[in-house]
Amino acid sequence: xxxxxxxxxxxxxxxxxxxxxxxxxxxxxxxxxxxxxxxxxxxxxxxxxxxxxxxxxxxxxxxxxxxxxxxxxxxxxxxxxxxxxxxxxxxxxxxxxxxxxxxxxxxxxxxxxxxxxxxxxxxxxxxxxxxxxxxxxxxxxxxxxxxxxxxxxxxxxxxxxxxxxxxxxxxxxxxxxxxxxxxxxxxxxxxxxxxxxxxxxxxxxxxxxxxxxxxxxxxxxxxxxxxxxxxxxxxxxxxxxxxxxxxxxx
Amino acid sequence: xxxxxxxxxxxxxxxxxxxxxxxxxxxxxxxxxxxxxxxxxxxxxxxxxxxxxxxxxxxxxxxxxxxxxxxxxxxxxxxxxxxxxxxxxxxxxxxxxxxxxxxxxxxxxxxxxxxxxxxxxxxxxxxxxxxxxxxxxxxxxxxxxxxxxxxxxxxxxxxxxxxxxxxxxxxxxxxxxxxxxxxxxxxxxxxxxxxxxxxxxxxxxxxxxxxxxxxxxxxxxxxxxxxxxxxxxxxxxxxxxxxxxxxxxxxxxxxxxxxxxxxxxxxxxxxxxxxxxxxxxxxxxxxxxxxxxxxxxxxxxxxxxxxxxxxxxxxxxxxxxxxxxxxxxxxxxxxxxxxxxxxxxxxxxxxxxxxxxxxxxxxxxxxxxxxxxxxxxxxxxxxxxxxxxxxxxxxxxxxxxxxxxxxxxxxxxxxxxxxxxxxxxxxxxxxxxxxxxxxxxxxxxxxxxxxxxxxxxxxxxxxxxxxxxxxxxxxxxxxxxxxxxxxxxxxxxxxxxxxxxxxxxxxxxxxxxxxxxxxxxxxxxxxxxxxxxxxxxxxxxxxxxxxxxxxxxxxxxxxxxxxxxxxxxxxxxxxxxxxxxxxxxxxxxxxxxxxxxxxxxxxxx
Numbered sequence: 001x002x003x004x005x006x007x008x009x010x011x012x013x014x015x016x017x018x019x020x021x022x023x024x025x026x027x028x029x030x031x032x033x034x035x036x037x038x039x040x041x042x043x044x045x046x047x048x049x050x051x052x053x054x055x056x057x058x059x060x061x062x063x064x065x066x067x068x069x070x071x072x073x074x075x076x077x078x079x080x081x082x083x084x085x086x087x088x089x090x091x092x093x094x095x096x097x098x099x100x101x102x103x104x105x106x107x108x109x110x111x112x113x114x115x116x117x118x119x120x121x122x123x124x125x126x127x128x129x130x131x132x133x134x135x136x137x138x139x140x141x142x143x144x145x146x147x148x149x150x151x152x153x154x155x156x157x158x159x160x161x162x163x164x165x166x167x168x169x170x171x172x173x174x175x176x177x178x179x180x181x182x183x184x185x186x187x188x189x190x191x192x193x194x195x196x197x198x199x200x201x202x203x204x205x206x207x208x209x210x211x212x213x214x215x216x217x218x219x220x221x222x223x224x225x226x227x228x229x230x231x232x233x234x235x236x237x238x239x240x241x242x243x244x245x246x247x248x249x250x
Numbered sequence: 251x252x253x254x255x256x257x258x259x260x261x262x263x264x265x266x267x268x269x270x271x272x273x274x275x276x277x278x279x280x281x282x283x284x285x286x287x288x289x290x291x292x293x294x295x296x297x298x299x300x301x302x303x304x305x306x307x308x309x310x311x312x313x314x315x316x317x318x319x320x321x322x323x324x325x326x327x328x329x330x331x332x333x334x335x336x337x338x339x340x341x342x343x344x345x346x347x348x349x350x351x352x353x354x355x356x357x358x359x360x361x362x363x364x365x366x367x368x369x370x371x372x373x374x375x376x377x378x379x380x381x382x383x384x385x386x387x388x389x390x391x392x393x394x395x396x397x398x399x400x401x402x403x404x405x406x407x408x409x410x411x412x413x414x415x416x417x418x419x420x421x422x423x424x425x426x427x428x429x430x431x432x433x434x435x436x437x438x439x440x441x442x443x444x445x446x447x448x449x450x451x452x453x454x455x456x457x458x459x460x461x462x463x464x465x466x467x468x469x470x471x472x473x474x475x476x477x478x479x480x481x482x483x484x485x486x487x488x489x490x491x492x493x494x495x496x497x498x499x500x501x502x503x504x505x506x507x508x509x510x511x512x513x514x515x516x517x518x519x520x521x522x523x524x525x526x527x528x529x530x531x532x533x534x535x536x537x538x539x540x541x542x543x544x545x546x547x548x549x550x551x552x553x554x555x556x557x558x559x560x561x562x563x564x565x566x567x568x569x570x571x572x573x574x575x576x577x578x579x580x581x582x583x584x585x586x587x588x589x590x591x592x593x594x595x596x597x598x599x600x601x602x603x604x605x606x607x608x609x610x611x612x613x614x615x616x617x618x619x620x621x622x623x624x625x626x627x628x629x630x631x632x633x634x635x636x637x638x639x640x641x642x643x644x645x646x647x648x649x650x651x652x653x654x655x656x657x658x659x660x661x662x663x664x665x666x667x668x669x670x671x672x673x674x675x676x677x678x679x680x681x682x683x684x685x686x687x688x689x690x691x692x693x694x695x696x697x698x699x700x701x702x703x704x705x706x707x708x709x710x711x712x713x714x715x716x717x718x719x720x721x722x723x724x725x726x727x728x729x730x731x732x733x734x735x736x737x738x739x740x741x742x743x744x745x746x747x748x749x750x751x752x753x754x755x756x757x758x759x760x761x762x763x764x765x766x767x768x769x770x771x772x773x774x775x776x777x778x779x780x781x782x783x784x785x786x787x788x789x790x791x792x793x794x795x796x797x798x799x800x801x802x803x804x805x806x807x808x809x810x811x812x813x814x815x816x817x818x819x820x821x822x823x824x825x826x827x828x829x830x831x832x833x834x835x836x837x838x839x840x841x842x843x844x845x846x847x848x849x850x851x852x853x854x855x
Binding site (some may be wrong): 014073074077192 | 255282291294295302337338814
């Protein structure tokens with residue numbers, strides 16, 4: 001059973017994100033980048049499936065600039081067997097990524113595609129769903145538990161108000177949530193081995209995918225600065241303020 | 251933000267742009283150690299250090315290791331962290347592949363070790379000692395001994411110790427009394443029985459690993475007096491059976507652990523050998539050559555302790571910087587509506603710059619020496635190896651002495667930045683100073699390093715290596731003068747004055763060593779400091795030159811982080827003005843100061 005894990009290169013979660021001076025986007029030059037943490041959880045799950053003898057091969061895929069190779073090398077060090085980079089400098093929106101992943105999936109024929117529920121840079125939470133729809137596959141989103149059993153996979157989903165367990169027919173697409181697992185630390189021997197694992201680079205054109213953005217970004221700006229708070233003398237004043245000033249209760 | 255973030259940007263700057271990773275990748279056996287691989291290793295180790303080791307630093311200090319009836323328990327979390335550390339393969343990084351290591355060069359192991367030490371100095375001492383024991387066995391161990399111990403030690407499943415000090419034998423190891431008697435028990439093969447007491451044994455007993463391999467200095471029955479009669483033995487806590495399994499408990503016990511000023515989590519043990527029928531020990535190399543073997547390893551051990559100075563400065567700087575950015579107190583001296591973060595106050599800024607500049611200078615010097623250690627070991631050309639070994643030998647006492655002394659100073663400034671809160675243990679700033687304090691003492695005090703520098707490394711060879719170093723610095727000065735940039739010119743002038751002071755002192759020392767050895771030794775530590783300051787300035791000046799070139803390229807449309815390079819030049823300028831400027835004063839101390847040092851007769855004290 002092959003497992004395909006898409007991984008995205010994003011601004012590191014420790015970095016304080018800044019908007020570019022011209023308001024066209026977020027500053028990424030000379031900023032520490034790393035693997036989207038949700039994708040890391042997806043990859044960890046894939047490695048665990050392989051260690052449990054359920055998966056036979058793990059392929060990490062990334063779509064983006066050449067430097068995404070670094071992210072793929074990390075994926076190889078975590079435990080992917082080989083990697084594919086669909087390389088482009090163009091802006092990629094979720095639909096384009098979903099289409100690129102479809103093209104790769106059709107080449108590779110994975111049984112499961114495991115990815116993060118969203119990327120921490122744009123927080124779109126769309127690629128997994130779009131991918132499943134384009135493939136005509138079952139989808140299990142926001143997974144906090146994944147059990148593969150024969151030609152089915154049971155996915156426990158984190159939904160508003162609780163957990164929902166669905167059984168999907170394979171092949172299927174699964175997007176993962178934070179509580180699925182705790183990713184391991186990369187070991188030194190695996191970093192050394194990763195250097196020798198294959199990393200294939202493809203062009204979007206070669207996959208026959210049109211990646212032209214469908215949405216135009218008009219302007220990006222910083223969220224408004226928080227105003228200083230005030231101390232209220234008692235609960236009564238607080239309730240009053242919440243009712244009349246903040247208007248959050250009635 | 252995490253408590254400690256590995257300074258990967260500065261580390262890779264030094265490795266790639268100051269040392270030049272290609273000079274290492276060209277060495278036989280290092281072909282695969284490319285710049286991108288090194289960066290990935292640093293990223294992953296940085297993550298492990300800040301997420302696993304750093305959070306245990308302060309709780310480890312509070313709890314400390316504890317002793318009960320011969321058993322030592324490390325603070326909560328240490329055992330799990332150690333297991334993760336060895337499972338991650340970090341212990342094996344620099345050791346030969348033959349015994350399960352990755353065989354990576356020192357230019358990689360040095361930043362990796364710096365991170366572990368910054369994150370948790372007490373924790374990092376355990377692998378430091380194991381590493382020292384491994385080096386000794388690699389150098390002089392018989393094949394059988396290597397096969398028996400090394401794979402487990404390289405993995406980290408067994409840890410190592412160095413048993414040198416005895417109550418009456420500290421800096422002077424000639425006074426060692428521990429005895430080793432040849433024994434014939436067929437069960438243990440060719441072996442000795444050891445009897446004696448050792449003190450100050452770092453990680454001499456603990457609960458992190460299933461076996462502890464002690465390297466012990468002792469005297470055989472017919473051994474000559476003094477340093478020429480000391481042999482080196484390997485004494486395992488549990489005897490290792492022929493099949494590699496653990497056998498009987500050896501006759502070596504931990505009698506107690508010390509209550510110390512710092513490194514509380516690192517157990518410092520009193521070890522008793524042979525309280526019953528003698529501890530089974532195996533000879534390493536030949537009889538009576540133990541001290542000689544220890545000296546071969548001494549470079550590596552002193553280098554490693556010097557790195558503690560860099561590591562603790564970095565950690566103290568990060569802590570102080572975070573506090574200076576968030577602590578709001580007083581208005582800007584040049585006027586402001588409200589109170590401002592204290593980082594805006596010039597004196598606080600000066601303290602932060604001092605910490606930053608010293609840390610970067612020490613790191614650059616340390617890594618440059620690391621690279622020379624790699625070249626001295628691996629370069630195909632004999633002259634090249636010899637040239638780099640001479641540089642390493644000269645720099646080791648400087649890296650050990652100056653980096654650790656500066657480490658204390660920087661940790662102290664770190665407290666000062668915090669004001670009253672720095673004196674309160676809760677902030678963590680005080681721990682860095684307490685932990686840093688040992689580094690100028692163990693593996694040879696600063697005084698011992700300075701004596702080594704002026705005696706063995708300078709006077710004995712007539713100042714040949716010192717002249718080579720000074721010549722190399724002069725070439726950098728010329729480059730700075732020719733750059734046509736006001737900051738670089740200023741750095742060059744300051745470096746020039748520092749180098750002249752160094753040259754003058756080196757000449758004075760070589761000229762007076764025989765005639766007035768007391769006078770030379772009276773100024774040895776100031777000379778060591780002077781050498782450190784000038785060599786640190788040399789590296790900062792090189793860094794400024796690199797940064798200038800890079801900025802010119804960026805201006806012409808090249809890629810790169812302009813803010814980083816601008817900061818590098820600013821930091822080098824600060825170093826030139828505030829640190830290199832001390833060189834002249836130190837010269838006066840070295841060449842004139844002895845008359846005051848020896849002015850009083852002993853009875854007048």
